[in-house]
Amino acid sequence: MTSALAAAQAPVEPFLTLTDVRKTYPGVVALQGFSMNVRPGEVLGLVGENGAGKSTLMKILGGVVEPDAGTITVDGVEHRALSVASSMSAGIAFVHQELNLFDNLDVAANIFIGREPRTGGFLRLVDTQKQREMTAPLLARLGAGFKPSTPLADLSLAQRQMVEIAKALSMNARLVILDEPTSSLPLSETAKLLDVIAALKADGIAVILISHRLHEIEEAADRVIVLRDGTRVGTLEKGEIDHDRMVKLMIGRDLKAQTAAPAQARGPVAFRATGVRTSTYPDKAVDLDLHKGEILGVAGLVGSGRTELARAMFGVDPVLGGTFEVEGAPYAPRQASQAVARGVFLVPEDRKAAGLLLDLQISQNISLPDLPRHSHNFIVVKRKEHATAEAQRRNLDIRAPAVTTLAGTLSGGNQQKVVLGKWLAMKPRIMIFDEPTRGIDVGTKSEIYRLMRRLADDGVAVMMISSDMEEVIGVSDRIAVMHEGSISGILGRDQFSEENIMRLAIGKTLTQGEAE
Amino acid sequence: MTKKDLGLLVLIIVVGAIVALINPRFLLPINLANTANLVGMFGLSALGQAFVIVTGGIELSVGSVIALTGVLFVDLVANQDVAWPIAVLLMLVLGAVIGLAHGLLITKLKMQPFVVTLCGLLIYRGFARFYTGDSTAGFGFGQSFPTLEFLAAGRSFGVPNSFIALIIIGAIMWVVMHRSIFGRHLYAVGKNEEAARYSGIKTDAVIIAAYVICQVLTVVASIYFAMYTRSIAPSAHGNFYELYAIAAAVLGGFSLRGGEGSIVGALLGVVLLQELQNLVNLLGIPSSLNFAVMGSVILIGVLADQQFSSYRQRAAAAKGRAPAAAEQPAAG
Numbered sequence: 001m002t003s004a005l006a007a008a009q010a011p012v013e014p015f016l017t018l019t020d021v022r023k024t025y026p027g028v029v030a031l032q033g034f035s036m037n038v039r040p041g042e043v044l045g046l047v048g049e050n051g052a053g054k055s056t057l058m059k060i061l062g063g064v065v066e067p068d069a070g071t072i073t074v075d076g077v078e079h080r081a082l083s084v085a086s087s088m089s090a091g092i093a094f095v096h097q098e099l100n101l102f103d104n105l106d107v108a109a110n111i112f113i114g115r116e117p118r119t120g121g122f123l124r125l126v127d128t129q130k131q132r133e134m135t136a137p138l139l140a141r142l143g144a145g146f147k148p149s150t151p152l153a154d155l156s157l158a159q160r161q162m163v164e165i166a167k168a169l170s171m172n173a174r175l176v177i178l179d180e181p182t183s184s185l186p187l188s189e190t191a192k193l194l195d196v197i198a199a200l201k202a203d204g205i206a207v208i209l210i211s212h213r214l215h216e217i218e219e220a221a222d223r224v225i226v227l228r229d230g231t232r233v234g235t236l237e238k239g240e241i242d243h244d245r246m247v248k249l250m251i252g253r254d255l256k257a258q259t260a261a262p263a264q265a266r267g268p269v270a271f272r273a274t275g276v277r278t279s280t281y282p283d284k285a286v287d288l289d290l291h292k293g294e295i296l297g298v299a300g301l302v303g304s305g306r307t308e309l310a311r312a313m314f315g316v317d318p319v320l321g322g323t324f325e326v327e328g329a330p331y332a333p334r335q336a337s338q339a340v341a342r343g344v345f346l347v348p349e350d351r352k353a354a355g356l357l358l359d360l361q362i363s364q365n366i367s368l369p370d371l372p373r374h375s376h377n378f379i380v381v382k383r384k385e386h387a388t389a390e391a392q393r394r395n396l397d398i399r400a401p402a403v404t405t406l407a408g409t410l411s412g413g414n415q416q417k418v419v420l421g422k423w424l425a426m427k428p429r430i431m432i433f434d435e436p437t438r439g440i441d442v443g444t445k446s447e448i449y450r451l452m453r454r455l456a457d458d459g460v461a462v463m464m465i466s467s468d469m470e471e472v473i474g475v476s477d478r479i480a481v482m483h484e485g486s487i488s489g490i491l492g493r494d495q496f497s498e499e500n501i502m503r504l505a506i507g508k509t510l511t512q513g514e515a516e
Numbered sequence: 517m518t519k520k521d522l523g524l525l526v527l528i529i530v531v532g533a534i535v536a537l538i539n540p541r542f543l544l545p546i547n548l549a550n551t552a553n554l555v556g557m558f559g560l561s562a563l564g565q566a567f568v569i570v571t572g573g574i575e576l577s578v579g580s581v582i583a584l585t586g587v588l589f590v591d592l593v594a595n596q597d598v599a600w601p602i603a604v605l606l607m608l609v610l611g612a613v614i615g616l617a618h619g620l621l622i623t624k625l626k627m628q629p630f631v632v633t634l635c636g637l638l639i640y641r642g643f644a645r646f647y648t649g650d651s652t653a654g655f656g657f658g659q660s661f662p663t664l665e666f667l668a669a670g671r672s673f674g675v676p677n678s679f680i681a682l683i684i685i686g687a688i689m690w691v692v693m694h695r696s697i698f699g700r701h702l703y704a705v706g707k708n709e710e711a712a713r714y715s716g717i718k719t720d721a722v723i724i725a726a727y728v729i730c731q732v733l734t735v736v737a738s739i740y741f742a743m744y745t746r747s748i749a750p751s752a753h754g755n756f757y758e759l760y761a762i763a764a765a766v767l768g769g770f771s772l773r774g775g776e777g778s779i780v781g782a783l784l785g786v787v788l789l790q791e792l793q794n795l796v797n798l799l800g801i802p803s804s805l806n807f808a809v810m811g812s813v814i815l816i817g818v819l820a821d822q823q824f825s826s827y828r829q830r831a832a833a834a835k836g837r838a839p840a841a842a843e844q845p846a847a848g
Contacts, residue, residue, distance in 0.1 A: 316713060340716030354714040359707050359775065368704060369716040371697040379695045422715065 012039045013076070015174055015206050016061075016092075021070030023056050023230075030056035031067070031230045038175060041204040043197055045221030045241070047214065049250055049441040053230040054210055058177065062094060063087035075174075093168030097180045097439070099160050101152055108135040108148035111167045138166040141203065142196050157302075158189030162196055175206040180439065182213055185302070185467075194220050212441065214243050215470060226250055251443055266477065267292030270461035271313070271344075271430050275322035278308040281485020282320050288480060288487060290430065295452055295462040297476030299469075299501045305485040306465045307349055310432045314346035315339040326430065340369050343429030347419050347436055349465075351412070355419040358408030362400055363389035365407050366422045392421030397447065413444030420451065431455055433464040437471060449475050469498050483507045519828075520769045520821060524784040527817070531791055539798045549676055551794050553669075556678030557740045558760055559786040562768075563682075563689050564733030565761035566782045567726045570693070571706045572774025573622065573629035575730050577614070577636030578761055582738040582754030584644040585610060587653040589742050593664075594655045600664045607735045614640070615731030619724030637758070644750040654747030668743035678740045682783070685736070690779040702726060706774030763814050764789055769821070788813070 014037035023031040031053045038044050048054050059065035060072070063082040072079045074090045082090070101110050108131045109116075117134065119127035135148035144162045146155060152163065161181055168176050178197075182190045197220050200207050211217055217224060224236040226249040234249040236242075271290040277283070286309055290296050298306050311317035313324065315333025324331040326342050333339040339346070348354040356365045367374040367385040374384040389403035396417040400410055407418050416436065423431065433452065437445045452475065456462050466472045472479055479491040481504035489504040500510055536542045561578055568575045585607045592603040614636070621632045670677050693699040701722045704712040713719045742748060766772065767788060768781025792813055796806050 314714075335718060335720075336713055337716045337718050346714065348714055353708070354710045357704055357708050357711050357715075360704070364700070365715075368700070368712070371700055375697050378697050379691070380697055380700055 012041070014038060014073075015040050015075060017073040018060075019071045019073070021057075021060065021067045021072070023060065023065065023067050029230050031060075033070070034227075034230065034232055035070075036225055036232065038206045038208060040174065040206050041201050043201060043207045043209055043220055043222050045217040045224035046208055046210045046227065047212075047217060047224060047246055047250055048227030049443055052227040052250070054227055056230075057227070058094070058179065058210075061087060061092055061177065088171070091172055091174030092177065093171060093173035093175070094177045094179065095161060095164045095168065095181060099164055101160055101163060103153045105152055106148065107139070107146065107150050107152060107155070107163055107166075108132045110152055110163055111135050111138065111148075111170050134170070135166070138169050141169060142166055142199050156189060158185050158192045161185075161193060165196060165200070169205075173205060175208065176200060177208040177210070179210045180212065181209070182211060182216055189302075190216060212439070212445075213468060213470075214246050217241065217246065218243060228252060247442060266294040267459060267461075269325075270327055271463075272325040273309070273313070273322065274325075276309070276312065276324065277320040277322055278305060278312050278317060278485070279320065280308050281305050284485030285322055286482075286486055290461045290463055292459050292461050293456050294477040295456050295464060295475055297472040297479040298463060298465040298482060299467075299472045299479055300482035300488075300505050302467060304482040304505070306482050307434055309482070310346060310348075310434050310463070310465055313339070313344060313430075313432060315344075316346075340426070343427055344432070345423040345426070345428050345430070346432045347416070347423070347434065349434040349438070351415055351419060351438075356407050356415060356422070358406070360407060361404045362393070362398065362407055362410075362418050362421075363403040365418050366392055366403075366425055369422060370426050388425050389421070392425055395424065396421050396451070413440040413447075416440055416444070416448065420448070424455075428455065428460050430461045430463070433462070433466075435466055436464060437466075437468070445471075469501065472501065473498070481505050518769070518778055518781070520825075521778060521781045521784060523821070523824070524768065524781060524788065524817075528784060528788050528791060531788070531795065535791070535795050535798060542794065542798055545674065547794070547798075549671065549674065551790050552679040553676035553744070554790045554793070555787055556676055556680075556682040557737055557744065558757070558764070558790065559682040559783055560678075560685065560737035560740065561734050561757060562761040562764040562782050562786045563686060563779065564730035564737075565758070566765045566768075566770060566777060566779060567689075567693070567702065567733075568629070568730045569762070569765050569770045569772060570702050570774060570777055571723050571726045572709070572772075573723065573726065574633060574762065574772065575618070575727065575734075576630065576633040576758050577618070577640055578730075578734050578758035579754035579756060580637045580640035580644065581611065581614060581731060581734050582741055582757055583748065583750050584640040584647070585735050585738045586742040586748045586753055587644050587648050587750050589739055590653045590655065590748055591648070593661065594653075594659055600661055604739060607739065608732055611731040611735035611738075612728050615728035616724060618731070619727035622727070623720035623723050641750075644753075648750050650751060652747050652749045665743060668740050678744075681736070681740070685733070686779060686783055689733075693779050698722070698725070703775055706776070708775075760786075760789060763810070767814055767817055788817075 017037040019035050020033045021031055021035070022033055034053070034057065046054060056065060060067050061082065063084040063086060066081040072082055079086070102113065105113070112131050112134070117127040117130040118124045119130070132148035139146070139148065142162050142165060144159065144166070146159055152160065155163065165176060181193055185193060194216065197207055197209065209217065209220055218241050221241060222238055224241050224246060225232055226234040226236070226246060228250060233252070236245060268291065269289050270292045273286050273288045275285040275287060277285050284305070300306050308317055312319045315336045315338050319332070326344065331342060333342070333344070352358060357368070363385045366389045371380060374388065375381055386403055392398065393400070393403055398417045398421065399414050407415060410418065436448055440448070452462050452464065464475060473496045477493065479496065479501060480487050481489050481491070481501055483505055484507065488507060489510065491500055503510060532542070541547060561582070565575055565578065588610070589603055589607050592598040592606065593600050618632050618636060621627045622629050667677055672680060693702065701712070701717050704715070704717060705719050705722045709719050741754065745753070764785035765777060765782045767785035768777060768783070770777030770782060789810060792810055793806065796803060796809055801809065
C-alpha cells in the first residue's frame, strides 16, 4: 500500500488524457468540453448523479461512442476517437456492474473464454492444463484465495469481480474501469475489493472507480473528479476528498443528512416474528418486533438471512417454523396475495426481476396488485388506472413523459418510484424495503429516504434491509443486525456506529453497552 | 386491431384475391361456407391454445383430447342413450378436469408444460383407442339428433353455425383476454411470473385457469369435429390439431415466451391456415404437399413479421431520438 502511494505521487506521464471532449445527442448535451487525465498507478474516483454524463464518458473510452469534438491521448498518441478494438489494444478494460461470466465453467476457462490455448493439432482441443497454468499468476497478483480450477459457481460476488479483473490483467490492461463494483457487494467483501484495487495500483495499473457509495471513494481514490450536467464541476485531491464535499459538488447544493429524524416515540407493535425459521438457516430462529411509526434498519452481511426473512414476511418464501403477528392477529401468508391483503408490502431487492414488469406501462404496474379497485364488472377501466398512476406520479415525482410510458424505459431511480407507487396507492401497514437504493443516484436516494420517513410519520411500520452503512445509520430509528439466520443484536440510536454494526454482523458481541 | 393483425388481414385478402383470380371457384358460396366451418372448428381450439401460450406455456394434448372426448361423446349419444346435452356437459367437465390436472402438475409440482402435455398427448390417444378397441366410433344408420345436428353442423342464413359459435365465443374471449382483470393477470404472468407474484397475483391459479379454459374450449371444438365427421377413427382423429392451433397463435403474434399476442391475431391466423389448405386443393397442388406449403408460409410469415417490427423499432428510435436521448445518458 505504501509503495503504491509513492508511485501515485511521483510525477508520471498520464496514461490517458481527454481534452475538451464534447458529445451531443439530439436535444441533450451529454458532455460539454470535458477534460481529464489518469496516471499509471492512480485510482481516480469518478462520481456524479445519474445523467451527469458518466456513461457517455465510459462509452467514449470503450470506443462505442464517437465524441463530436476533442481529443483522446493514450500513451502519448493522440486520437480523435477510439474504436472498440483500439480501446482494447490500448489496454483499457471494463468491469461492469453486471458481470460477463459463465457459472458453469471454472475460473481459468472464464478468463480465457474465446482465447483458449489449443492443443491436439488440427482437433484444436482446449488445453485446460495450460489455461490453468496461465491463470495462476494472475490470481496470485490479485491475492485471490481461490484456484484456477475452482468452479465459478462456488465463488462469491467479490471473487467473481476478481475473476473479471484477472481477465483484464490477462489482456495486459493498463487502465481498469470499475463501474459500480460494490453496489451489490456485502460489507466484508467490499474490503476485499479495495485490496484488489491496491494490488492493481502497486502494479502501476490505473484504475477509474465509479461508485455511488461515496465512503468507498473516500477510502480508495487518490483523486476524485465530480461530474454534473456533462461538465467537470470539481476535482478533489487526496487530502480534500470528503463525503459532504462530493455530494455538494454532485448536486450543486447542500444535501443535509437524508433524515434529520427526530427521535420520536414509536407506536405499538405492528408486526411480530416469534421463532421464525427460514430455508437458508433452518435451525436458526428470528425474533423481531416492528413498531408503528418507526424505521427499523436491518443490517448484516449478504447471505445472513435478511432477504429470506423479508420474503417470508411477504409470503413468497416458506416459513419452516415460528409465527408472525400483524397488529396482534396471527398472520401466516402462504402467497404474496395474502400479504398484500393484510397491508404487508415488499419492495424487493431485484427491481427488474421481481419489482416490476418492464414491458408494462407505468399505470399498469401501479394498478396490478389492486385491479379490482380499477375495474367495473371485472373489466379493467383505464381511466381509473390513469387517475391512480397520475396521483402517484405527482406524489413521487416520477419523471416520465406519461403514465403510459413503459416501465422498462425509465431510469433505475424512477423504476423504483414506480414500485413504491404501486404500494403507496394501496394502504400500507407494514412496508419492507430490501436494498431500496441500490444503483440509484444520490438525489433520488434522499427522496426515497424522505418518503420512508413520511410513511413512518403516517403510522406505517417501515423495515429497511440495507448493506449500505451510511444509509442504515442515517435513516433508521433502530437497527437490527442479522448474523447467520438470527438477530445478533438490536441497536438504539445512541449505539449507532459502523463498528457496532460490523461487530454484530460478524457474530461478535458489543464491547460495552450491550444491545437492548 | 394492432398493426400486426392488420398485416395479417392484408395477407389473407391478397392470398384470397390471387386464388380467386386463378380459380374463381374459391368464391363459390359452398366453398366459402365449407372453409368458414373449418375456420370455426379450428378457431375454437386455437382460442384455447392462445390462453395457454400467453402464460408462456404450451398445450400439446389438444389433438388427443379431441379424439378421446370425440369417441366418448359419440358413444354416449349413439350407443348409451345419454341425452346429448348431458353428454356435452360431461365432456366439458372431463375437459376441465384434464386442464386442471395439467395445471396442477405444472404449477404445484413444477413440471415443464411441454413434458406434461406431451405425456397427455400419448395418454389420451391411448385411452381413446383402447375405449373403442381401436375401431371407429360413429352414429348408427338412421340415427338422428336434429337439434344437436343443427347447432353443430347446420347453418343459419347460409353461415355455418360453427363459425357463428366461434364469433360469439371469440368475442367473449377477446373481452376476457384483453379487457378483464384476469386477462391482465394472464399477460403479467406471461411477461414475468416472478414480478407478477411479487405484485400479489395468485400466479398458480392464473396458470391453472389458463389450462382449464384451453381444455374446455378444446372440448367444444371436439364436439363440432365429432358432429362434422360423424365417425371417429381414434388413431387418426385430431392428429396434429394442437400444432394447427399453435401455428395459428404464433402467426397471430403470440410469442411462445409468453406475455404477447392478440385474440384477433390468432383467429386471423386460423383463417390464413384454412385459406392455404383451400388454396392447395383449388390450385391443384398435390395434397401431399399440404404440410410443406403450410410450414413454409408460417416460417415466412413469422420471419417477415420479425423483420418488420425490428424495422419499425429502428424507425421509431430514429424519429424519437430527441426525447429518448434525454433518458439514455441518464442510464449510467
